[in-house]
Amino acid sequence: MKTKKRVLSSLVFAASIFGAHAADPQVTFLNWVTAEPSNQPIVQGLIDQTGVQADVLSSSWGDMQKNVFLRVRTKQELDVFQSSAKWLPTFAQLPNLVDFNEVYGQEYLESLISPAVLASGRYKGKQYGMPWNTGSISLVSNTKVLQQAGIENSPTTIDEFVETLKAVKTAQPESTPYAMMTKGNNLISSDFQLWLWAHGGKIFDENDKLSVNSKATIDTLNFMKNLVDEDLASLDVDRGAARRMFGQGNTAFYFDAPVARGFARDFSGEGEKYDAYVVPVQTPVLSEEMTSHSMEWGHLLIMLKTPNSTVDGSLSKESLSAKFVAGLTMNDSVQLDYFTNSGAIPVTQSARNNPLVTQEKYIVDWNESLGLPLRNELSVLKNSSNYIAVVSEETQSVILGKKTAEEAAAEMEKRIQRLLK
């Protein structure tokens, strides 16, 4: 009898612990920033500030889309996930996406966040993405490296840019003066577009007609190839390698988002002391009268309709997922912490107008570097990865000397045309 009682009480105790744990509500949050060692403690701190228990799942940036789709299709737990703004057209195809206008109300959102910023998370009239941080992909310069090469002024034309790179190479023969993206389809196609715009070209013209087989494309491809041939850029460079080289003073320029400063702090080993050397500049253009362009960039949070997003079966801003998203995106304190620690530009109007942001030289410089930001021309297309692969492969073919720029431009147009059909 005594043994029976003991067994019974143990079972009750175990069940109560298990029950308590099972009932402990938490949001399952999949993201890539916590997979980056320098960002992990910062973002975990932000998550803690939301006051919502979260099961944080990390994925590398490159595997993010795949992991989201696999979790959704295999019906594994997932409440909220991070997305690049350019992936929104792809993620918008997922079932059970939450329109944030239905959760918080459109008016409320527009009172907090400017319509221009909200637009980065809107797809076909639905607010599927809640902007988390915003900015652009701009050219970032390392003034420490430039000063060592005797360069005082930022190059404004492509010719000046090449001369600057040569000066850096002469001063530091072991360096890679420009960490051009030569690895990874997404990155190569992004750098290609930025230089194509700088050469006055576009993949699609203003009438959305394919216009990639152009002189501008040929010039861009030759420009990129020459940089590698002259050892001013290297093969096998992705964003991670570029950030490392930049922080270690081996690179004078590369394209990145505002978070570049956080990585430079980390990789330089000098922390905030290194901030002074991280200066965003306008992308050089073919001739001075041309407009410089950057690429629109931003991170979004996307919410799925799950038990954690509802209260009594209906979407609610009081739900756990909604509180979590609001905590990260609408709380000025959290937004400013993210900005201060890693340079992520806030999305709420009040945080953007905070003196911490407006008087920050880095942000002032960043805003000046924007020129006219353009949206990535490929990411908005249906099955965008096919187009990205085509542009990247043809660009790499030229850089590796497998095709001439003329052949690659013609093939690019032919292959994109085929995909469009």
Place this chain on the structure above:
Amino acid sequence: MDIASRKTVGKQQPTNAKGSLKRSDRRFAYAILVPAMTAFLIMVAYPFFDAMSMSFFQYTIYDLEPIFIGFDNFVAVLTDPYVLGSWLTTAIFVVGTTLLTMTLGLAWALLMYQDFKGRGVMRTLTLLPWILPSTVSAFVWAWMLNGKYGIVNVMLLGAGFIDSPIQFLSEDIGAMLAVILTRTWISIPLFMSFFLAGLQGMDYQQIEAARIDGAGNLRIVKRLILPHLKPVFLVTGALGMIGNLQQFDIIYALTGGGPVRATSVLSIEVFRQAFENWDLGMASAIGVLWVFTLMPIVIFYLRSLFKED
């Protein structure tokens, strides 16, 4: 012949295939097959037939439900020169890796067959690349071959063989060589084990007799060892080709199929279609064609196994 005599005959001829097992034994044999068959049906047969049926459908993330399109996926695959190029890339990888692994595996087995001090330790250490997770090996090789920080470049530069670092993983031939070498490095222990087992089945006196008759090392290998190992060659060759045709993780971790599809073998192409382009129909079509590519080698392997039996 009456029933009784038939029964007697059955009992007197235990070698007869049907009569060799009692009914109860046959039942037991079927019973012990059940777990394996169940696992096979769930893990292999169902996914295979599911993929086969999927290959006749258009099923991307933009399609809520699969749409039947007949052979369109196969037509698309067989008319796309870039996807077709994957077959050639696969052939280069499979032939290159299998030949290199067999050659080096045999050479290493011959070395390990010799009697020398520390042979046991050496044989154990040889298994190390095989024990390591293949992705770990791939990342180790990726760092060793890195164009900027890799130790291979440091050594070549230090020895004065090259003036500037070689971007192994960013050039067509370099990338293909890198994946072949990495895969070979990982596979050598397994192949060596096969060859060593074959060598240990040899009558060593034959080799000694040949030496007394004046045969040199090369002649012994050519006239004695290679003919003796012929069945092992057939089995390891077939197994190696099958394994290399299925290879994915090392290539994906090292090059991701690049640069410009230089190492884009069939497994990478299927992955790309399924998880980058989200086109499950097209991925299934390539997968089905991939199985048909594997089939002749599998049939050859199974036939040679049954022949031996």
